[in-house]
Amino acid sequence: xxxxxxxxxxxxxxxxxxxxxxxxxxxxxxxxxxxxxxxxxxxxxxxxxxxxxxxxxxxxxxxxxxxxxxxxxxxxxxxxxxxxxxxxxxxxxxxxxxxxxxxxxxxxxx
Amino acid sequence: xxxxxxxxxxxxxxxxxxxxxxxxxxxxxxxxxxxxxxxxxxxxxxxxxxxxxxxxxxxxxxxxxxxxxxxxxxxxxxxxxxxxxxxxxxxxxxxxxxxxxxxxxxxxxxx
Numbered sequence: 001x002x003x004x005x006x007x008x009x010x011x012x013x014x015x016x017x018x019x020x021x022x023x024x025x026x027x028x029x030x031x032x033x034x035x036x037x038x039x040x041x042x043x044x045x046x047x048x049x050x051x052x053x054x055x056x057x058x059x060x061x062x063x064x065x066x067x068x069x070x071x072x073x074x075x076x077x078x079x080x081x082x083x084x085x086x087x088x089x090x091x092x093x094x095x096x097x098x099x100x101x102x103x104x105x106x107x108x109x110x
Numbered sequence: 111x112x113x114x115x116x117x118x119x120x121x122x123x124x125x126x127x128x129x130x131x132x133x134x135x136x137x138x139x140x141x142x143x144x145x146x147x148x149x150x151x152x153x154x155x156x157x158x159x160x161x162x163x164x165x166x167x168x169x170x171x172x173x174x175x176x177x178x179x180x181x182x183x184x185x186x187x188x189x190x191x192x193x194x195x196x197x198x199x200x201x202x203x204x205x206x207x208x209x210x211x212x213x214x215x216x217x218x219x220x221x
Contacts, residue, residue: 033209042114042200042212043153088152098210100152 002026004101006089011107018079020104022072022089029091032065034074037086037103046074046087076106084108113137114213116201122219123191131186131216133201142184143210144176145200153200159184188218196220 003025012018024032030051035043049056049063049072056063062075076083089101114135123129133142140161145153157166159178173195175187188195198217202210 031208035212040215040217042116042214043202043210045209045211048209092208097155097158102152103150 002091002093002099004089004091004099006087006101006104008102009105009107011109012079013109014079014081016079018074018076018083018106018108020074020076020087020089020106022074022101024070024072024089024091024099024101026091026093026099027070028093029070031092032063032072033090033092033098034061034063035088035090035100037088039085043088079106079108081108081110114201114203114211116199116213116216118216119214120217120219122221123188124221125193126190129188129191129218131188131199131201131218133184133186133213134182135201135203135211135213136182137203137205137211138181139203139205139211140181141204141206142178143202143204144174144184144186145202146195147198147200147215156186191218191220193220 006022033048034046036046037043047058060077064073086103086105088103090098092098117132143158144156147153156170173189177185198215200215201213204210
């Protein structure tokens with residue numbers, strides 16, 4: 001079945017860039033998503049990329065997609081303490097179901 | 111503002127006592143989802159409605175049921191909650207299976 005993997009933890013210093021990586025197995029993935037979850041809250045959609053794109057930029061966020069390697073990354077520029085959260089990668093193949101990764105806990109150190 | 115609303119935000123129930131969680135949306139999305147999320151884990155899909163069509167995940171226990179009386183509302187019924195059902199329950203909506211928008215979640219405690 002489909003699988004999405006992420007590293008579980010990342011620590012960066014405030015002001016540095018963060019790069020969160022994700023790999024997936026479903027070659028028919030149509031959309032790939034990044035969600036942010038703060039403690040005790042729901043998932044907030046940050047950004048998504050269509051599978052025929054290789055990059056998408058939205059303010060401090062840059063998404064890179066390597067479809068050949070099935071690798072997705074999220075770069076957060078000028079990381080702030082408010083960016084501390086769990087970041088979930090998810091893939092969808094245009095049907096109703098998403099497959100979520102296990103989440104990467106980002107800690108931003110002052 | 112268009113959004114996904116979940117009530118209550120916190121629910122405490124007793125072991126074996128039925129409980130209902132509710133979700134409403136103003137996005138007019140045709141797909142609604144219920145997820146269970148345990149601490150430090152990814153959300154796990156329980157079931158979803160595509161319009162009125164109910165789709166159950168194969169490993170969702172029979173103890174969990176859902177109702178969608180209209181486009182805007184969806185309910186999660188847990189018939190006999192066990193201690194293992196304590197979790198965050200997340201509702202999400204999407205239009206035709208594109209990006210999903212999540213509510214704030216209901217944290218369920220079973221005593």
